Each structure stands twice: as C-alpha cells, then as structure tokens.
Amino acid sequence: MKQHLIIVDSIQTLYSDSFTGTAGSISQVSNCANILLDLAKATNIPVILTGHVTKEGSVAGPMVLEHIVDTLLFLEGEKYHDLRIIRVIKNRFGSTLEVGVFKMEEKGLLEVDNPSGLFLEERLTGSPGSVIFAMVDGNRPFLVEIQALVNKTVLAYPRRTASGINFNRLQVLIAVLQKCCDLKLHSADVYLNVVGGFQIKEPASDLAVCLAIASSLLAKPFPSDTAAIGEVGLLGDLRSVNQLEKRIEEVKRLGFKKCLVGGEKIPNISGIEIKKVKSLQEALGTIQMSNVKSQK
Numbered sequence: 001m002k003q004h005l006i007i008v009d010s011i012q013t014l015y016s017d018s019f020t021g022t023a024g025s026i027s028q029v030s031n032c033a034n035i036l037l038d039l040a041k042a043t044n045i046p047v048i049l050t051g052h053v054t055k056e057g058s059v060a061g062p063m064v065l066e067h068i069v070d071t072l073l074f075l076e077g078e079k080y081h082d083l084r085i086i087r088v089i090k091n092r093f094g095s096t097l098e099v100g101v102f103k104m105e106e107k108g109l110l111e112v113d114n115p116s117g118l119f120l121e122e123r124l125t126g127s128p129g130s131v132i133f134a135m136v137d138g139n140r141p142f143l144v145e146i147q148a149l150v151n152k153t154v155l156a157y158p159r160r161t162a163s164g165i166n167f168n169r170l171q172v173l174i175a176v177l178q179k180c181c182d183l184k185l186h187s188a189d190v191y192l193n194v195v196g197g198f199q200i201k202e203p204a205s206d207l208a209v210c211l212a213i214a215s216s217l218l219a220k221p222f223p224s225d226t227a228a229i230g231e232v233g234l235l236g237d238l239r240s241v242n243q244l245e246k247r248i249e250e251v252k253r254l255g256f257k258k259c260l261v262g263g264e265k266i267p268n269i270s271g272i273e274i275k276k277v278k279s280l281q282e283a284l285g286t287i288q289m290s291n292v293k294s295q296k
Contacts (some may be wrong), residue, residue, distance in 0.1 A: 003045055008036065011049045012061060026062040033068045035282045066090065077104075081197040083118075084109060087138060095138035115253050116143035125224035131214030132227040132252055132256065133208035134247035135200055141243070141250035143227065145195040147203065148212035153189045164194025165209060166201070173210050175230060179234030181281055183217060205240035206232035207262055207283060223258065227251045228283070232264025236260025236280040248274065 008014065008128040012024040012031040021027040033049065040047045049069065052060040057074075059066055068071055072090035077083060087102040102120075112118055120143055123130070125245045129148040133139055145163075153159065162170040170192055177183045190213060193199055207230035221227075229247055231239040240263025241247075251259050253271040260272050260283055266276050277283040 003043075005035075006010060006039075006047045007050070007204075008047065008245050009050045011051045011065070019118065024061070024178060029061045030064045030068070033065055037068055057181050059126075062139060071113065081280065083112070083196065085137070095139065099138035099140045101140075101142075110212055119144050119198075119238055126221050128221050129210040129212050130224075131208040131222045132251075133205050134227055134229055134259075135198070135202065135205065136243045136247060141246050142198070143250060143254055144198050144200070144202045146208045147195060148209070148216045149191040150185070150213060150216040152186055154265075155189075156257060158187060159189040159191075160183075161190075162192045164198055164200055165192055169203070169206075170209070172208045172234070174213070176232055176234060176280065177210055177213060177274045180279075181214070181284055183214060185213070185217065186216065202241070203231040203239075204229055204247075205258065205275075207280070211260075211269055211283065225256055226258040227256050228258060229261040230260070230277070231284075232262070232280055238277055238279060238283065240265045246267065248272065 001177050011033060015023040015028055016032055016035070019027050019031045035049050036049065037047070051065070053074070054060050059072070069090070070092040071088070074087045074089055076085045076087065082104040084102045086106060087103070088098050089095045091098075101112040101115040103112050120132070123145055131146050131148070132143055134143055136142075151216055160167070160170060160174065170190070171245065174185050174190060176184050192209065194211070208228040210224055211228050211230060229241060229244065231241055233239060240261075244263075244265070245260065245267040248259050248261070248267060248269050254268065257273060259272060261274055261276055262278070262283075263276070264278075266274055
C-alpha cells in the first residue's frame, strides 16, 4: 500500500543515530529535515512537519529549517476563543497572501466559510461605542466589530487599555481626537476591544477606532448599517488604504448600506453608499457627533 501523505509530529522529537546531539538539537533537526526532504523528492509523497514556536512567534530550532521546507504555515489562535487562523509565511510555489479560518469543535477543526458573518452574529446594534471595520488579513477581507468604552476617570491619570489594537496607536488617536475634534478625553478612561480576539496591525482601522471612542464618549450610537475605513493622520486628516475595493465589497456582501471612507481614491461600487470624508472632524459631523462644545 503506497502512502499518500506523511505527517511528522513533531520535527523537534526526531532522532537519528547518524548524527550527534539530542533530539531537538540544531544538528538533529536540520539533518532529519533534510532526510525527509530527500524522501519527499524521491517518492513524490508530500511530507508535513509540525513544529514548535518560541514566545516571540518564530520557529523554534535552527533557521535552516525554514529554508529547507517549501511552505511555512502558522496556526494561530487565542486561548479563550475557538477560532484558529492559518497564515502562509513562506510558499515556494504560490501566494503568501492566503488565509484560512477554522473553528475548533468536537470533531476537530472545521472550515469557516463566512468569517465576517460569524464575527458579527452576536453584535448588539444601537449601542454607543460600536463600529464595524473591514480589515484585510493576507488577501482575505473580514468584518470585525471595534468596541470602545469611555468613562469619567476617578484616577489621577486616566486609564487606557487596548485589546486587539496597538496600545501606542490608541494613545496617538486619543491625542488627535482631543486636539482636532475638541473631545474631552483628558479626564476619561478609555477601553478598546476588537471583538473575537483579532489583532489589527494596519492603520486602516484608525477611523473606526476614533468613531467608536467618540460614540461612547457622547453616548450616541454609530449607525448600525454603516462601516468605517480610513487611516488618520496626526493633523486629523484621513488617508486612503490599500485593497479598499475588496473591503467595501465585503461590507456590501454582509448587507451594510453605507461606508465611510477616508482619502480621495474612491472605487465605483454599486449597491452601497460610499461617503468620502477628508478629515476626522468631517467624519464626526457626518454622524452628527461634531458638536461637542457642551461637554463637561
């Protein structure tokens, strides 16, 4: 019986008497990987190696291991969520922009055909502090909910926490909101969360983050049929982002009627109202949030 697939779990546990060192050592890992590479080429049988990663997120073991394999995939997931994401780090024979989303269930990992719908199915509409953002991970768009909670602080220094967004980026956006939009955040605690445990690393989420904070501060819900996409500059200006058309198409597919977009380059997409905004102040005015002079 001919094998159709070989899976090794894990490469760090393999050992050969032909080489020095213990299992998991540089010598054993690199040489065992080369033996499996030769086997795959000789028999034309795919070989899948599983391995460990360090706390920093890099492959454990010698760097040569990454050069030996044809494809390097990372399986990521949050400890308290059942979603798992496979990202392509290296692909000698194809694109590195592919992303797979799976859900851990009793029968194992099952593919999620509609990730955006899954992320938004429990969304509470009509509540202040909630804004929908279209992120792109690799080559795949997702709609995620960004939530903000703003309260008057009782501390000498306001508390700011961010889950799913870079903390330093949050600090910058709060400063821009205070300077350019006259929002009184100097005496407010700000808590920010990306629902579902996603990590957003792109500045395209700036506009959605700012609108969520303003919505919570002013206790005015952001329109539930609208998404927001745009990068915010230090002067309160809005910039266009990459793969904008793909993001808006995903917003439209999920049934949203409008999309606030920063920058000048706006794609022509029928079936959805695309509102171009040049500044953060204009974006706040679009949803009737800009009149904040009466804040205490």
